[in-house]
Amino acid sequence: MAVPMKRTLAVLHRATCSSLMKPGLSLDVRQPLPLVLPVRTKKRYFIPPAVGIKGRSERNLEEKSRAAGLVIRQQYIERPINISSTAGIFDPYVPPEGDARLSTLSKEGLKQRTEQIRQSAASQLAIRKIKEYDSLFTTKNFAEQAQEIFIEAHNSLTQFNKERLHNLVTERCYPEMTRGNRFKTIHWRFIESLEPPKVVHTRCPDMVTKGNLYGQVTVRMHSKQTLAIYDRFGRLMLGSEEQPKDVLEYLVLERHLVNPYGRWRLHGKIVPSWAPAKDPIIKTVMIAGPKLSPGQEFDASSYEVPKPEAVQWYK
Numbered sequence: 663m664a665v666p667m668k669r670t671l672a673v674l675h676r677a678t679c680s681s682l683m684k685p686g687l688s689l690d691v692r693q694p695l696p697l698v699l700p701v702r703t704k705k706r707y708f709i710p711p712a713v714g715i716k717g718r719s720e721r722n723l724e725e726k727s728r729a730a731g732l733v734i735r736q737q738y739i740e741r742p743i744n745i746s747s748t749a750g751i752f753d754p755y756v757p758p759e760g761d762a763r764l765s766t767l768s769k770e771g772l773k774q775r776t777e778q779i780r781q782s783a784a785s786q787l788a789i790r791k792i793k794e795y796d797s798l799f800t801t802k803n804f805a806e807q808a809q810e811i812f813i814e815a816h817n818s819l820t821q822f823n824k825e826r827l828h829n830l831v832t833e834r835c836y837p838e839m840t841r842g843n844r845f846k847t848i849h850w851r852f853i854e855s856l857e858p859p860k861v862v863h864t865r866c867p868d869m870v871t872k873g874n875l876y877g878q879v880t881v882r883m884h885s886k887q888t889l890a891i892y893d894r895f896g897r898l899m900l901g902s903e904e905q906p907k908d909v910l911e912y913l914v915l916e917r918h919l920v921n922p923y924g925r926w927r928l929h930g931k932i933v934p935s936w937a938p939a940k941d942p943i944i945k946t947v948m949i950a951g952p953k954l955s956p957g958q959e960f961d962a963s964s965y966e967v968p969k970p971e972a973v974q975w976y977k
Contacts, residue, residue, distance in 0.1 A: 746921070747832035747929065748869055748876050751914050755781070755863035755880040757934040781863060788866040792877045795919040805859035807926065808881040808915050813852045815839075815928050820848045831928045832916055838930070845894035850887065853906050857884040862912070866919070875919045880932065883911045897946050910937075 743749070758774040792799050815830040819839055831839060863880035887909050889901040901907075916929035949967060954960060 743870075744833050745870065745874070746918055746924075747834055747916055747927070748867065748878075749834060751930050751932070752867040752878060753784075753865050754914075754932055755912060757882075757912055757932065757936075759934075759936045785864040788864040788877070791866040791875065792864070792879075792919065795875070796877075796917075801861040801864075804879060804926075805861050805881050808879070808913060809855065809859045809883060811915065811926065811928055812883065812913055816850050816852070819843075820850050829925075829927070835928050835930055846899070847892040847896075849890040849892075849903050851903075853886040853888065855883070855885045856908060859883045873920065877917045877919050877926075878929065879915050879926075881913050881915065883909075883913060885909055885911075897944075899943050900941060 756777070758777070759770070789799070789801070811830055815827065818826040818830060822840075822843075827839070828836065860882045861879055862882045865878045866875055867878065868875050885908075886906045888903055888906045890898060890903040891900040893899050912932040912934070913928065914930045914932060915926045917926045918924040951960065952965060
């Protein structure tokens with residue numbers, strides 16, 4: 663079979679050479695056309711699972727799995743907890759109305775005195791537990807230490823020193839102190855203490871396990887302070903920097919007693935029900951001025967601010 667193929671190629675070669683050797687024949691060299699040959703491939707009976715996976719969703723897969731009788735494991739949404747501090751105040755101190763200035767001869771004063779005796783008995787047991795882990799703990803020295811922590815924490819808040827503030831307040835107290843302070847300027851100053859701070863309540867609760875103890879101490883502070891809050895445009899929203907106010911506060915400090923490196927930090931504040939209401943926020947409103955011509959200047963001395971008209975409200 664190879665001999666006839668060689669003869670055919672030789673004949674084609676001679677014919678091509680003779681046609682090229684003819685005189686007057688122009689050489690027209692063209693590129694050969696691509697040779698396309700149909701090739702039959704193997705028919706694929708298996709489709710890979712990755713084909714068309716974009717159109718599927720997890721919900722459809724779950725429905726098909728349930729229809730097929732498969733049991734899907736239930737997903738639990740777990741809330742992370744922080745064991746360095748508790749999530750609230752255990753057995754909070756109830757300040758007596760009028761700050762225990764009622765006479766014991768009256769019925770209300772006798773109730774206040776009875777409640778104070780009951781709370782002081784439970785506080786003495788908690789103080790003994792705290793002294794087992796902190797031998798240097800005394801109610802007199804701790805009240806002064808709590809006042810220093812309070813002052814330093816608020817100074818860090820005005821300067822917004824995050825690292826220092828986390829060392830002085832617990833993870834529960836931090837969002838309460840910083841919430842709503844964005845784009846605001848806070849000026850706070852501690853002037854003097856009107857009465858010496860005093861420990862009025864002590865508790866020693868446990869969390870998660872029985873031996874995981876926390877110490878919570880409530881300190882009564884009566885001091886003179888100034889507070890002024892400005893908005894992002896520098897306008898006064900609350901308080902005053904020149905006018906001090908007398909503030910009576912009940913602060914709660916906490917420490918993880920089991921942790922040897924634990925420290926006392928500000929945990930919260932107890933606001934009694936008989937406390938006066940807070941001052942309202944000063945809202946600034948823009949009042950439209952008079953219409954001026956392009957070359958006219960505004961004269962504030964001759965302009966009178968319009969007063970709103972009286973409106974009769976019917977119930």
